[in-house]
Amino acid sequence: MREPNEKAWVVSVLMGLGHLRAAFPLKDIAHQDIVLYGSRRFTPAAEYRRWKRLRRIYYLFSRAGRVPVLGRYLLALMLALEKIPPLYPRRDRSTPNASVRYLDFLIRKRRLCRALLDRVQAPELPVVHTFYATAMALDKMAQATHEQYLLICDADVNRVWVPRDPAHSRLKYLAPCSQIKKRLMIYGVPEGQIYLTGFPLPKENLGNEGRLEILKEDLFQRLLRLDPMRKFFSYHQSSVLKWLDRQEIPAPQEGSFHLMFAIGGAGAQTEMTRAILKSLKAKILEGQVTVSFSCGIQKRVFEEVLNVINKLEMIGHLGQTLEVIFDQDVYGYFRKFNQALRRTDVLWTKPSELSFYCALGIPILIAPPIGTHEERNRRWLEEIHAGVEPAGRIEDCREWLFDLRDNGRLAEAAWDGFLKARKLGTYKIEKLVRTGSFSEGRGPLEQ
Amino acid sequence: METFLAACLLAFSFAVLALYSVFTIFFHRGKKVPRQTFEEYPLVSILKPLRNFDDDMERNFESFFRLDYPLYEILFAVDSPDDPCARIISRLRLKYPHVPVQVVVTGHSLAHNPKIHKLAQLEPLSNGRLFWVTDSNIRVKADTLDRLAQTHLREGAKIVFSPIRGTSSRSLGSLMDNAGLNFFTSGSIIAAWALFRQPIIVGKSVLIERESLSRFGGFAYFKNYLAEDFLLGDAFLKSGFSVASDYTWVTNVNQTTSIKGFFERMSRWAKLRFHLRKGVYLFEILLNPVVVAAVALPWTGRGGWILLAAAVSLKVLLEYANFLVLNNEDRKKIWAHLAFPAAVVGKDVLLLAVYLTPFFSRTVRWRKGKIGIGKKTLISLPGNTDNLVHEGA
Numbered sequence: 001m002r003e004p005n006e007k008a009w010v011v012s013v014l015m016g017l018g019h020l021r022a023a024f025p026l027k028d029i030a031h032q033d034i035v036l037y038g039s040r041r042f043t044p045a046a047e048y049r050r051w052k053r054l055r056r057i058y059y060l061f062s063r064a065g066r067v068p069v070l071g072r073y074l075l076a077l078m079l080a081l082e083k084i085p086p087l088y089p090r091r092d093r094s095t096p097n098a099s100v101r102y103l104d105f106l107i108r109k110r111r112l113c114r115a116l117l118d119r120v121q122a123p124e125l126p127v128v129h130t131f132y133a134t135a136m137a138l139d140k141m142a143q144a145t146h147e148q149y150l151l152i153c154d155a156d157v158n159r160v161w162v163p164r165d166p167a168h169s170r171l172k173y174l175a176p177c178s179q180i181k182k183r184l185m186i187y188g189v190p191e192g193q194i195y196l197t198g199f200p201l202p203k204e205n206l207g208n209e210g211r212l213e214i215l216k217e218d219l220f221q222r223l224l225r226l227d228p229m230r231k232f233f234s235y236h237q238s239s240v241l242k243w244l245d246r247q248e249i250p251a252p253q254e255g256s257f258h259l260m261f262a263i264g265g266a267g268a269q270t271e272m273t274r275a276i277l278k279s280l281k282a283k284i285l286e287g288q289v290t291v292s293f294s295c296g297i298q299k300r301v302f303e304e305v306l307n308v309i310n311k312l313e314m315i316g317h318l319g320q321t322l323e324v325i326f327d328q329d330v331y332g333y334f335r336k337f338n339q340a341l342r343r344t345d346v347l348w349t350k351p352s353e354l355s356f357y358c359a360l361g362i363p364i365l366i367a368p369p370i371g372t373h374e375e376r377n378r379r380w381l382e383e384i385h386a387g388v389e390p391a392g393r394i395e396d397c398r399e400w401l402f403d404l405r406d407n408g409r410l411a412e413a414a415w416d417g418f419l420k421a422r423k424l425g426t427y428k429i430e431k432l433v434r435t436g437s438f439s440e441g442r443g444p445l446e447q
Numbered sequence: 448m449e450t451f452l453a454a455c456l457l458a459f460s461f462a463v464l465a466l467y468s469v470f471t472i473f474f475h476r477g478k479k480v481p482r483q484t485f486e487e488y489p490l491v492s493i494l495k496p497l498r499n500f501d502d503d504m505e506r507n508f509e510s511f512f513r514l515d516y517p518l519y520e521i522l523f524a525v526d527s528p529d530d531p532c533a534r535i536i537s538r539l540r541l542k543y544p545h546v547p548v549q550v551v552v553t554g555h556s557l558a559h560n561p562k563i564h565k566l567a568q569l570e571p572l573s574n575g576r577l578f579w580v581t582d583s584n585i586r587v588k589a590d591t592l593d594r595l596a597q598t599h600l601r602e603g604a605k606i607v608f609s610p611i612r613g614t615s616s617r618s619l620g621s622l623m624d625n626a627g628l629n630f631f632t633s634g635s636i637i638a639a640w641a642l643f644r645q646p647i648i649v650g651k652s653v654l655i656e657r658e659s660l661s662r663f664g665g666f667a668y669f670k671n672y673l674a675e676d677f678l679l680g681d682a683f684l685k686s687g688f689s690v691a692s693d694y695t696w697v698t699n700v701n702q703t704t705s706i707k708g709f710f711e712r713m714s715r716w717a718k719l720r721f722h723l724r725k726g727v728y729l730f731e732i733l734l735n736p737v738v739v740a741a742v743a744l745p746w747t748g749r750g751g752w753i754l755l756a757a758a759v760s761l762k763v764l765l766e767y768a769n770f771l772v773l774n775n776e777d778r779k780k781i782w783a784h785l786a787f788p789a790a791v792v793g794k795d796v797l798l799l800a801v802y803l804t805p806f807f808s809r810t811v812r813w814r815k816g817k818i819g820i821g822k823k824t825l826i827s828l829p830g831n832t833d834n835l836v837h838e839g840a
Contacts, residue, residue, distance in 0.1 A: 303685040306685075306686035
């Protein structure tokens with residue numbers, strides 16, 4: 001057992017919101033502040049420009065579907081770069097691919113993330129990364145004493161998340177699900193360096209580690225709203241009462257439920273907003289459903305959503321049955337998002353890192369994935385039954401969304417997510433980083 | 448061939464400038480709209496962010512105490528309690544006790560847009576359904592607010608903007624500055640709106656509906672950007688809120704600006720325009736026919752000199768017509784008539800230097816401070832690095 005650390009360096013990047021969203025719940029152990037590498041504050045000017053270029057490329061790829069003519073080629077290139085080999089038949093996949101070699105070249109020859117080493121030099125604390133490039137760079141450069149953790153942000157990953165020579169790396173991995181553990185092992189990571197912690201979820205949505213009182217209360221109320229016909233409860237009543245510490249299920253009541261649509265892909269899904277809102281307009285006006293649009297931190301996306309709301313003459317409903325979640329400050333946005341999640345009954349999102357939020361007992365309505373990682377996240381969601389595929393065209397969601405609710409399918413997905421996905425990632429990572437001790441836990445309330 | 452090409456460019460340039468001239472003259476009293484009577488007039492909060500002294504400030508302020516509008520309040524934002532502007536406001540308060548006035552000490556910020564910093568602090572203290580944001584060097588007629596509110600009520604406009612009339616010149620620099628405001632700035636504002644329904648909003652006077660602004664989270668939405676006025680219009684338009692103008696002019700009192708002051712302000716505006724719309728900015732130089740003709744000289748030979756002389760004469764004539772109609776104070780001054788041709792030519796030559804500044808500098812001088820700007824005029828001060836605003840990616 002080593003000396004406990006109170007704090008750690010938490011290092012992330014602003015490349016979409018996924019990596020930073022993973023880091024945000026770890027803010028309590030972050031020394032000073034989360035190191036947002038590649039941002040102006042934490043990066044020297046020359047390297048900042050490089051990260052800015054990388055970010056532009058990332059956003060271009062994210063919006064590939066919207067780029068006329070060249071879009072399909074960009075998309076094909078992105079898929080080729082992200083390609084993940086099949087897990088089965090299980091065999092050694094540790095040979096580095098082109099992306100690994102290129103990243104290695106950038107670190108060795110172009111001194112990528114050099115300034116990061118200077119920043120985390122003192123005090124000497126463990127470092128938790130949520131992006132592979134910073135982890136690889138520090139793993140290569142850092143002094144022997146630095147303990148490095150890399151948190152995986154998807155249910156399956158490309159080889160680039162593992163260094164060129166994994167057998168000689170000291171990098172430890174924080175895995176959000178058991179599939180990742182298998183994947184890392186076939187990439188050559190020793191099993192002892194992989195911790196199946198779960199994805200870090202916001203504490204404000206969980207409650208105390210032992211009691212999970214916020215999660216339980218929110219989930220119970222959600223299940224009641226998602227199962228007005230009590231179909232779900234007719235199968236799962238005793239299980240719900242047992243795990244959520246309840247005595248009885250109240251009688252059915254008429255009521256609305258809350259749908260949140262998270263606009264992802266650097267705003268690539270703004271068109272879906274129009275279709276959803278147009279379809280649900282009558283239901284919103286009747287008070288049968290309330291809808292939130294999560295716009296992230298881009299003003300462009302926020303203004304496009306406002307435009308849709310204005311065009312449909314629904315601006316007067318904003319703040320009542322309609323809500324737009326946006327903040328130019330990324331942490332401000334996360335706070336608002338997490339707050340809104342507490343009253344959210346269905347999260348409609350592409351299967352990004354938000355897939356892991358199904359552990360909060362929120363059913364994920366799966367929007368079309370962008371890229372290989374999201375395709376794998378979708379598969380994972382379907383495996384654990386926490387994700388639901390839209391039952392029809394978006395334009396008809398006023399029909400099938402209510403059918404999914406009435407037949408208890410959404411409640412079931414919420415319950416499966418709660419039971420099967422790991423909830424305690426934040427607490428387990430904190431404990432591991434602070435003390436070095438770790439236990440996977442058994443059962444829904446210990447994982 | 449070269450002479451022909453230069454002549455074509457000049458013809459294009461003058462076609463646009465002639466439109467500016469026609470529009471500014473035609474609408475010099477605003478758009479004639481029959482006055483309507485509404486059951487209820489919205490309470491208007493006039494928000495005035497102040498910093499330092501401006502020319503004839505007391506008379507500027509006083510014009511807001513004498514508005515012919517039933518329901519309004521005035522909120523002034525000052526840097527510190529001993530701000531010299533506060534004394535002027537105290538005098539006016541005594542003179543016009545019926546006008547509700549608040550003076551708020553807000554301090555000054557360079558980490559965020561200094562004007563938005565003040566407006567965001569005035570916002571929660573105000574009661575109006577409409578905000579009328581005006582600069583300290585703006586003077587208005589008694590019916591200005593009524594006209595703006597009428598446009599808001601009649602057209603359901605969430606923003607009502609105005610062209611700007613520069614006047615009261617006492618120096619060559621201010622004559623240049625006022626000529627630029629009356630002709631190019633206001634010409635662009637009116638022509639862009641009349642022909643393309645494209646708002647060019649200059650923050651010297653903007654009427655904003657409070658409820659619509661609140662959809663963005665208030666003024667603070669624009670705090671990270673220096674060109675808050677342009678982005679305000681842009682955001683409203685992109686978000687589907689209607690914007691309008693009936694060309695109700697406001698007066699920018701500009702008496703003592705030096706040539707250096709004129710150059711600095713023009714450079715600031717040029718840098719903002721450059722970072723807002725680079726493509727449009729690159730073509731802007733074509734609207735300076737004096738410079739186009741002068742630059743073409745090495746290729747156009749003798750014919751070029753004739754073109755230059757013609758360009759100078761025509762440009763002076765266009766601006767002079769605008770001066771005679773719009774600048775009703777300065778046209779009473781003989782020296783202004785005599786100096787006007789020199790002011791126009793000097794201004795246009797100076798504007799070439801102004802045009803080039805954004806290519807070499809990203810720093811803007813603002814009320815004795817310096818602010819670095821990036822894409823869409825995002826403020827990039829070292830002191831602003833805590834801000835995790837989406838960094839223009």
